[in-house]
Amino acid sequence: DVKVTQSSRYLVKRTGEKVFLECVQDMDHENMFWYRQDPGLGLRLIYFSYDVKMKEKGDIPEGYSVSREKKERFSLILESASTNQTSMYLCASSSDRSNQPQHFGDGTRLSIL
Amino acid sequence: GNSVTQMEGPVTLSEEAFLTINCTYTATGYPSLFWYVQYPGEGLQLLLKATKADDKGSNKGFEATYRKETTSFHLEKGSVQVSDSAVYFCALSSGGYNKLIFGAGTRLAVHP
Numbered sequence: 710d711v712k713v714t715q716s717s718r719y720l721v722k723r724t725g726e727k728v729f730l731e732c733v734q735d736m737d738h739e740n741m742f743w744y745r746q747d748p749g750l751g752l753r754l755i756y757f758s759y760d761v762k763m764k765e766k767g768d769i770p771e772g773y774s775v776s777r778e779k780k781e782r783f784s785l786i787l788e789s790a791s792t793n794q795t796s797m798y799l800c801a802s803s804s805d806r807s808n809q810p811q812h813f814g815d816g817t818r819l820s821i822l
Numbered sequence: 823g824n825s826v827t828q829m830e831g832p833v834t835l836s837e838e839a840f841l842t843i844n845c846t847y848t849a850t851g852y853p854s855l856f857w858y859v860q861y862p863g864e865g866l867q868l869l870l871k872a873t874k875a876d877d878k879g880s881n882k883g884f885e886a887t888y889r890k891e892t893t894s895f896h897l898e899k900g901s902v903q904v905s906d907s908a909v910y911f912c913a914l915s916s917g918g919y920n921k922l923i924f925g926a927g928t929r930l931a932v933h934p
Contacts, residue, residue, distance in 0.1 A: 713865075740919050740920055742921070749926055750926060751911065751924040751925055751926040751927050752866075752911070752922075752924040754921065754922075757919060757921065759919050799865055799866065801866075803919075803920040804920075805919070805920070807920070808854045808871075808873045808915065808920075809920050810856060810868045810871055810920075811868075811920060811922060812868070813858075813865035813866040813867070814865050815863075815864055815865045816864070816865050
């Protein structure tokens with residue numbers, strides 16, 4: 710089974726801090742994704758990566774950056790955390806064959822105080 | 823642009839009732855369609871998928887048929903259980919790299 714592991718289930722940080730969310734997958738998938746999930750809004754794509762060191766903006770990239778130095782690891786960075794970034798963050802991965810589903814981690818619930 | 827619309831929840835049912843969660847989409851081309859389920863405190867799990875018109879996806883008693891003429895992918899189950907209580911997301915593939923566009927999610931609560 711595909712395993713996508715997010716480093717923290719719960720995280721509390723302060724406004725202005727630099728925050729790192731880590732995600733690792735064990736299926737040698739080419740594509741990796743970061744979403745945020747907010748009530749009533751579903752999942753919104755922040756960034757995705759289709760190869761090592763390659764990244765593309767999703768629908769809501771403002772205030773975030775990402776890093777993919779190794780194929781199995783995809784990091785989401787909040788450069789200067791703000792309260793409106795309090796949310797559930799979900800990481801996913803998929804192979805690059807067409808019509809393949811994404812596989813999700815358990816999520817990180819991030820609170821910015 | 824591409825989009826997914828799901829019926830608003832919550833949907834509240836008694837055990838063994840019939841379930842329908844409506845999903846309609848707007849898309850160019852021929853997207854694949856997916857249903858994901860999110861149990862409390864967990865990430866999303868793939869429930870079923872369909873990759874072309876008239877395909878029926880099925881899993882764990884759930885079914886959905888890809889209807890191109892009505893641009894719909896409604897989720898159905900003949901007899902729900904308390905353990906089916908979760909949030910259900912409809913999604914379509916969009917723009918390559920297996921990117922997905924999700925609906926807002928529908929919360930299902932099943933009572934004994």
